[in-house]
Amino acid sequence: xMHFVLLFGLLIVACFSGFQAEKAFSEYWEERxxxxxxxxxLLAKASPLSPHQxxxxxxxxxxxxxxxxxxxxxxxxxxACSTNALxxxxxxxxxxxxxxxxxxxxxxxxxLPNEVPMSVASQGGLPFFRESMVQEGGFMPISDLRDxxxxxxxxxxxxxxxxxFSFSQIEEIKKFFGVGNESNMNExxxxxxxxxxxxxxxxxxxxxxxxxxxxxxxxxxELGQHVHIWSTESIEGSYENVTIGDIKLIYGNLSEPPALxxxxxxxxxxxxxxxxxxxxxxxxxIHARKKVNHAIMVCHYDTSTWNPNHYAFKMHGFGPGLIxxxxxxxxxxxxxxxxxx
Numbered sequence: 001x002m003h004f005v006l007l008f009g010l011l012i013v014a015c016f017s018g019f020q021a022e023k024a025f026s027e028y029w030e031e032r033x034x035x036x037x038x039x040x041x042l043l044a045k046a047s048p049l050s051p052h053q054x055x056x057x058x059x060x061x062x063x064x065x066x067x068x069x070x071x072x073x074x075x076x077x078x079x080a081c082s083t084n085a086l087x088x089x090x091x092x093x094x095x096x097x098x099x100x101x102x103x104x105x106x107x108x109x110x111x112l113p114n115e116v117p118m119s120v121a122s123q124g125g126l127p128f129f130r131e132s133m134v135q136e137g138g139f140m141p142i143s144d145l146r147d148x149x150x151x152x153x154x155x156x157x158x159x160x161x162x163x164x165f166s167f168s169q170i171e172e173i174k175k176f177f178g179v180g181n182e183s184n185m186n187e188x189x190x191x192x193x194x195x196x197x198x199x200x201x202x203x204x205x206x207x208x209x210x211x212x213x214x215x216x217x218x219x220x221x222e223l224g225q226h227v228h229i230w231s232t233e234s235i236e237g238s239y240e241n242v243t244i245g246d247i248k249l250i251y252g253n254l255s256e257p258p259a260l261x262x263x264x265x266x267x268x269x270x271x272x273x274x275x276x277x278x279x280x281x282x283x284x285x286i287h288a289r290k291k292v293n294h295a296i297m298v299c300h301y302d303t304s305t306w307n308p309n310h311y312a313f314k315m316h317g318f319g320p321g322l323i324x325x326x327x328x329x330x331x332x333x334x335x336x337x338x339x340x341x
Contacts, residue, residue: 022046025212032216034226034339041231041332045269046212047156048078054156061162070178078153079268080185082178096239099148125239128312128327131299134284138244142237142286145295147263147332149188154269157211163268165210167197177267188265195264195272204305206274208264215261215271219336222259222275226339230281232295232329237288245285245292251337252280260298263332278302281335296329 025046029038037043049057053076060066066073074081125143126133134140155163164172170190179185196208205222209215219227230250251258258281261273278301286293304321306313312325329335 020050021048028213029216032220032225035229039229039231039334042334045153045332047154049076049156049159054159057159058162061159074177077155077159077268078151079155080149080152080177081267082180096144096146099144099146126315128310128315128325130316131324131326134244134247134282134297134326136244136247139241140244140286141241142239142288143328145232145235145238145328145330147330149263149265150332152267152269154212155210157213160210160214160268163210165193165196167193173267179267185265185267189267192264192266192270196270204274204276206272209261209271209273210268212269215273218273219259219261223336223338228337228339230283230296230329230335230337231333232293232331234291234293235331236291236293237286237295240288243287245287246283247285248283250281250283251335251340253338253340254278254280254301256338258298258338259336260329261334261336262330276300276302281337296335297326298329298335299324299326 022043025043026037030036047054057066057073057077060069060073070081125141127143129140154160164176170193173179173189173193174181174186177185179189192208207214207218209218228251254277257275257277258279259273259275260279261271264270264272280299280301282297282299284295284297286295301324302321303310303312303323303325306320306325308319310320310325313319313323316323316325
């Protein structure tokens, strides 16, 4: 059994590990990517563990003794377990409605659950729209831009690789993180595993990055080292009818597809990343009630492989391959493009 002194050491090291962890993430980033440093919001998702803490938790896992130290594990890793999930609170506008259970999942270009009526799915704004609907000076109902679990951190790759992550292991995952059958997290886990383990569309590269290293490696493998990263500045404008300001095409090379990475709800940070053909990326100023949000809009010009039951087709009355479909990039999501020139 792990000695008490090791666990006491974890608490001491935790006080000094945050900066060290961010430094390690930045160094890996700078070694692999031709950019000076990660965006501040992505850097904040770096695992807060020090090398010593990682080594201790690895030993506990290998000895099958982590279960008796889950409170310390969840607290030090900043992941959502039953021991600490209730203590995590969003600090943004509490006047917004609760985040819909499927909000973070609808962006993966599949149909919503059949039990979600159109009137509910479109609550608060348009999650999918036509490019012609976004005009400078015009009005636009904005959907919910929030990430339902924005606070969670990555696990280090060596720890994430030891966490069960398959359909057959869902009960093990729930047991590991102390998740009950009636909780939202139970549905999040099942939906995320479903997305990550489904068969990919022919010709489409995708992955579920379960660590920061996996995320960076996927981008480099698909796009190379010389890239740009784009993200929406904030959640301002969610559930509002905003005025559209300046619209700028920031990436329009249809022959060089970008990679889109969406934050998925899970106990620790996971990104679903996919490379999609014939995509353009726009920077759009949306004038919300409190401030201007510099948002990223993505438009897909090849929807031929999308599910015929996709919400975008139900809303706009067309089918796969017949229209382009646009959407906003939500909180903590990102678009990667090859550097031009």
